[in-house]
Amino acid sequence: MENKHVIVIGGGLAGSEAAYQIAKRGIPVTLYEMRPQVMTPAHKGGELAEIVCSNSLGSLDIDTSGGLLKSELQRLGSFLLEKAVDARVPAGHALAVDRKKFSQSVTEGLSKMENLKVVREEIKKIPQEASVILASGPLTSGDLAIDVMRLTERKNLFFYDATAPIVEASSIDRSVVFSASRYDRGEGDDYLNAPFTKEEYLRFYNALIRAERVPLNEAEDPTFFEECLPIEEIASRGERTLAFGPLKPVGLIDPRTGERPFAVVQLRQDDLLAENYQLVGFQTRLTWSAQKEIFRLIPGLENASFTRFGVMHRNTFVNAPLVLERTFQTKKRNSLFIVGQLSGLEGYTEAIASGLLAGLMAVRALLGQPLAVPPPTTALGSLAWAISRADFRRFQPVKFSFGLLDPLEQRVKEKRERRKALAERATQDLETWIQRYSIL
Numbered sequence: 366m367e368n369k370h371v372i373v374i375g376g377g378l379a380g381s382e383a384a385y386q387i388a389k390r391g392i393p394v395t396l397y398e399m400r401p402q403v404m405t406p407a408h409k410g411g412e413l414a415e416i417v418c419s420n421s422l423g424s425l426d427i428d429t430s431g432g433l434l435k436s437e438l439q440r441l442g443s444f445l446l447e448k449a450v451d452a453r454v455p456a457g458h459a460l461a462v463d464r465k466k467f468s469q470s471v472t473e474g475l476s477k478m479e480n481l482k483v484v485r486e487e488i489k490k491i492p493q494e495a496s497v498i499l500a501s502g503p504l505t506s507g508d509l510a511i512d513v514m515r516l517t518e519r520k521n522l523f524f525y526d527a528t529a530p531i532v533e534a535s536s537i538d539r540s541v542v543f544s545a546s547r548y549d550r551g552e553g554d555d556y557l558n559a560p561f562t563k564e565e566y567l568r569f570y571n572a573l574i575r576a577e578r579v580p581l582n583e584a585e586d587p588t589f590f591e592e593c594l595p596i597e598e599i600a601s602r603g604e605r606t607l608a609f610g611p612l613k614p615v616g617l618i619d620p621r622t623g624e625r626p627f628a629v630v631q632l633r634q635d636d637l638l639a640e641n642y643q644l645v646g647f648q649t650r651l652t653w654s655a656q657k658e659i660f661r662l663i664p665g666l667e668n669a670s671f672t673r674f675g676v677m678h679r680n681t682f683v684n685a686p687l688v689l690e691r692t693f694q695t696k697k698r699n700s701l702f703i704v705g706q707l708s709g710l711e712g713y714t715e716a717i718a719s720g721l722l723a724g725l726m727a728v729r730a731l732l733g734q735p736l737a738v739p740p741p742t743t744a745l746g747s748l749a750w751a752i753s754r755a756d757f758r759r760f761q762p763v764k765f766s767f768g769l770l771d772p773l774e775q776r777v778k779e780k781r782e783r784r785k786a787l788a789e790r791a792t793q794d795l796e797t798w799i800q801r802y803s804i805l
């Protein structure tokens with residue numbers, strides 16, 4: 366293993382998993398973590414793999430998206446998932462952890478590994494020598510973020526989170542919401558459209574401008590980017606700004622009335638299976654309870670079930686389809702990998718998943734073995750494929766859901782049955798990949 370060495374920058378969820386996978390395979394790793402000397406606005410201590418917010422890693426049920434992803438991680442011997450299960454606290458079907466126990470046991474476990482050295486130091490520039498895995502997360506420190514900006518030619522790096530809420534397709538009232546593209550351009554049913562009468566719009570507007578917002582952390586930059594203003598900020602500029610802006614009804618006719626509505630909320634399909642739709646232009650920093658209450662005032666969304674709420678906090682992530690291969694290698698330098706939230710994935714389990722995959726890929730690259738991520742019919746593979754083949758013009762962080770998987774060859778109408786079939790196929794295909802490339 367002489368001359369073979371990997372540098373991992375960032376001892377969060379992705380970096381810790383990557384470092385473990387590499388060291389376990391006998392390749393020396395140096396893991397750089399800047400805490401506790403230099404802190405981020407969200408982390409509280411110096412342990413590795415600190416969980417910054419909710420202590421839940423989501424469901425463990427195999428017929429849920431979180432459960433399928435975790436079962437694949439377990440099959441591949443994820444170190445962080447093992448530690449999460451050890452630190453589990455009661456939370457129904459969800460894997461919630463005692464965050465202190467979790468991060469302490471990850472820190473302890475990694476510190477004992479023979480080939481792994483943990484160095485507490487802030488890295489300010491991406492090292493040019495050796496194989497490097499960049500896992501510095503959504504709160505990457507300043508100098509390093511500037512260097513990433515150089516690498517991604519500035520325009521391909523985002524410093525803010527702009528996620529809009531996503532709702533389950535089955536919870537949308539299709540007797541009110543209609544399919545259409547503006548001026549009938551596109552495929553006709555590219556968007557779902559929730560039409561407002563004037564009265565409905567004013568009720569929504571008045572509730573929106575008064576709704577509770579999540580206060581910004583002192584350390585966060587309160588300046589919003591014009592292209593990505595929260596919906597409530599746009600609304601606060603005047604009664605009609607939404608109706609002339611993201612809710613403009615031009616080119617749309619409500620088939621129930623044969624007329625143009627006063628305003629329209631467009632919903633865009635969010636996954637291949639059309640199980641989820643995102644509210645277009647609805648990036649927001651309203652509290653989750655306010656989002657539930659206010660967005661259900663939109664006609665047709667009265668019973669909306671939210672797959673994901675909108676969030677707005679500082680978030681550094683690359684425009685993955687422009688910057689990354691599906692192996693998490695950068696297009697410009699194949700010995701440099703970007704993982705975790707910085708790679709354009711969203712969520713704790715997704716961060717662990719990308720760390721695991723990139724760790725495997727870095728080892729294979731050093732050993733001269735072929736690089737191949739799992740197929741897009743698996744949860745792990747679908748994440749890798751999703752970031753590399755997404756539309757770069759509207760790239761937003763990717764979270765795993767069944768809709769990311771390649772569709773089944775034969776259509777299964779019933780949701781539970783469909784998910785079961787997708788999960789079974791994923792499990793089989795992961796197994797085939799493991800055998801084919803002798804992964805374990």
Ligand SMILES: Cc1cc2nc3c(=O)[nH]c(=O)nc-3n(C[C@H](O)[C@H](O)[C@H](O)COP(=O)(O)OP(=O)(O)OC[C@H]3O[C@@H](n4cnc5c(N)ncnc54)[C@H](O)[C@@H]3O)c2cc1C
Nearest residue numbers: 375377378379399418419488501502506705706712713716
């Ligand atoms: C405020 C906030 C709340 C979130 N809440 C949730 C949630 O509830 N549920 C969820 O699923 N996801 C949440 N996320 C999103 C995401 O899943 C987590 O941020 C997750 O921890 C990402 O994993 P990561 O490994 O990419 O980054 P991190 O876990 O943040 O790890 C990055 C590590 O790199 C270190 N680092 C940064 N810069 C340097 C440097 N220059 N040199 C050395 N080390 C450096 C940091 O100290 C950190 O330890 C949240 C994100 C944020 C910012």
